[in-house]
Amino acid sequence: MRTYQLFINGSFVNAADGRTFESINPFNGEVVATVARAGAEDARRAVAAARAAFDQGPWPAMPLAERSAFLKKLVDAINARQLDLVALEVADSGTTIRKAKEDVALSARNLNYFAKMAAQPLESEIEGLSKPGFSKNLLCWEPVGVVAGIIPWNFPLKMAIWKLGPALAAGNTVVLKPSELTPATAMELAQMVADAGFPPGVVNIIPGYGAEAGEALVRDRQVDKVSFTGSTAVGRKIMSMASETLKKITLECGGKSANIVLDDADLELAVDGALYAIFYHQGQCCEAGSRLLLPLSLHDSFVERLVEKVRRMTIGDPTNPVTEIGPLISQHQRERVLGYIQSGKQEGASLAVGGSTPSGTELSKGFFVEPTIFTGVSNNMKIAREEIFGPVLSVIPYATEDEAVAIANDSPYGLAGGIWSADKERALRIARRLRTGTVWINEWHLISEKAPFGGYKQSGVGREFGMEGIKEYTEAKHLHIDEIGVRSKKFWYDTVVPK
Numbered sequence: 014m015r016t017y018q019l020f021i022n023g024s025f026v027n028a029a030d031g032r033t034f035e036s037i038n039p040f041n042g043e044v045v046a047t048v049a050r051a052g053a054e055d056a057r058r059a060v061a062a063a064r065a066a067f068d069q070g071p072w073p074a075m076p077l078a079e080r081s082a083f084l085k086k087l088v089d090a091i092n093a094r095q096l097d098l099v100a101l102e103v104a105d106s107g108t109t110i111r112k113a114k115e116d117v118a119l120s121a122r123n124l125n126y127f128a129k130m131a132a133q134p135l136e137s138e139i140e141g142l143s144k145p146g147f148s149k150n151l152l153c154w155e156p157v158g159v160v161a162g163i164i165p166w167n168f169p170l171k172m173a174i175w176k177l178g179p180a181l182a183a184g185n186t187v188v189l190k191p192s193e194l195t196p197a198t199a200m201e202l203a204q205m206v207a208d209a210g211f212p213p214g215v216v217n218i219i220p221g222y223g224a225e226a227g228e229a230l231v232r233d234r235q236v237d238k239v240s241f242t243g244s245t246a247v248g249r250k251i252m253s254m255a256s257e258t259l260k261k262i263t264l265e266c267g268g269k270s271a272n273i274v275l276d277d278a279d280l281e282l283a284v285d286g287a288l289y290a291i292f293y294h295q296g297q298c299c300e301a302g303s304r305l306l307l308p309l310s311l312h313d314s315f316v317e318r319l320v321e322k323v324r325r326m327t328i329g330d331p332t333n334p335v336t337e338i339g340p341l342i343s344q345h346q347r348e349r350v351l352g353y354i355q356s357g358k359q360e361g362a363s364l365a366v367g368g369s370t371p372s373g374t375e376l377s378k379g380f381f382v383e384p385t386i387f388t389g390v391s392n393n394m395k396i397a398r399e400e401i402f403g404p405v406l407s408v409i410p411y412a413t414e415d416e417a418v419a420i421a422n423d424s425p426y427g428l429a430g431g432i433w434s435a436d437k438e439r440a441l442r443i444a445r446r447l448r449t450g451t452v453w454i455n456e457w458h459l460i461s462e463k464a465p466f467g468g469y470k471q472s473g474v475g476r477e478f479g480m481e482g483i484k485e486y487t488e489a490k491h492l493h494i495d496e497i498g499v500r501s502k503k504f505w506y507d508t509v510v511p512k
């Protein structure tokens with residue numbers, strides 16, 4: 014078992030009130046780590062450190078190559094500790110080892126992108142703004158200041174990188190609050206920051222609960238921006254709290270993404286793609302393909318193939334490389350998912366496969382739910398409208414392309430979508446009609462650090478990744494430099510000032 018303290022101003026410290034909490038392995042209930050529990054006073058201390066590091070420290074004005082080199086040191090540290098981080102992520106979050114390996118490798122890759130971006134000047138001349146000899150105009154993207162990053166439990170290390178990478182690359186200082194359910198790898202990252210010799214206060218990491226450390230960060234007047242990833246319900250609260258001081262916000266929230274199979278799709282590809290879209294990480298992905306829209310002509314044979322494959326999925330110990338489906342994050346999450354399954358049955362959907370907790374002594378201590386598929390779902394049922402965040406697929410039949418688009422867009426969310434078709438032009442036409450931040454054609458889940466990711470509608474505000482993602486952590490400044498130089502040519506002064 015590991016123990017973690019808070020990381021504030023370059024030092025590891027206990028919570029001001031000395032409280033701690035335990036992080037639990039979702040597979041066997043064992044304690045993974047005892048962790049200092051940040052409260053409001055710790056959030057205040059961390060923000061004060063980040064404020065001082067921003068206002069008086071070297072970080073915001075550091076030569077870009079030097080700032081980039083600090084981020085690169087973190088990339089190297091993650092790569093050097095891959096095996097340990099993978100094992101810890103599996104124990105702390107219940108993710109399967111195969112996924113954890115991808116997550117740790119992608120964390121390093123994503124951060125490497127931000128390290129490279131950190132070396133690029135965020136400044137350009139605004140061309141054509143005035144006549145030659147009148148003025149020169151610069152557009153400078155400057156750091157926002159102190160950023161509070163608040164992250165969920167589904168991809169603990171990756172989410173930490175997705176917040177730290179762009180915020181630091183743009184010259185901000187950060188207070189990061191990992192989820193109370195999965196603090197371990199973020200705290201290992203804190204150690205890497207300390208080892209890399211970052212100036213004190215540039216990165217602060219304070220594990221704790223949302224209602225305690227989280228709210229204190231969002232309300233703190235010294236915080237300039239909140240970057241949140243989590244549920245839409247909490248996102249809404251954060252938007253409202255941040256409005257008190259008009260803080261800048263990025264919200265990456267929930268989804269109920271529609272996966273549309275067209276009648277000309279390659280079935281072998283589309284069936285496996287649809288399963289990958291929903292059951293990756295037990296459905297605990299914001300961009301999960303949780304609504305599967307099938308044309309009437311293919312419906313029955315497609316469902317038959319899905320069910321046959323689900324029956325062959327290996328549910329079990331996430332440390333075992335053959336495991337495809339691991340446990341959910343917590344007992345609370347399992348009950349929530351089982352509640353949705355109950356609601357699907359009550360509203361008249363048909364259970365094609367799954368629907369309960371798997372049996373077997375090996376699984377008895379874990380928070381497992383069987384991969385579950387409902388057919389006969391209509392888009393106004395709760396299981397089609399609300400984000401379940403578990404291994405539950407709602408299959409919705411459609412008759413025409415227009416109907417498929419209408420069903421896909423009839424959602425409070427707009428995070429992602431997918432289309433499976435042999436005709437890429439046809440798929441592209443439909444993709445352009447979907448009101449979501451990402452659409453995959455014959456693919457799912459592939460998120461690139463070079464392309465913006467985020468949601469329309471109640472899936473969020475703002476974007477992560479790409480230049481759009483970095484600009485979320487900047488303020489645009491216009492610098493106007495006069496080139497006229499003499500009073501006599503500035504006739505507009507005459508409206509106020511006598512000659």
Ligand code: NAD
Pocket residue numbers: 163164165166167190191192193221222223224226227228231242243244245247248250251265266267268298299300400402428467468472473
């Ligand atoms: P959550 O909203 O319960 O918690 C997310 C984070 O917010 C945690 O760190 C939590 O401690 C904190 N928090 C909770 N209440 C708070 C409050 N009042 N003030 C400040 N902070 C508070 O979400 P979760 O259960 O951890 O994660 C699952 C959700 O995350 C899903 O809805 C999923 O769709 C979403 N998610 C979205 C994306 C995306 O990029 N769009 C990515 C991953 C997860």
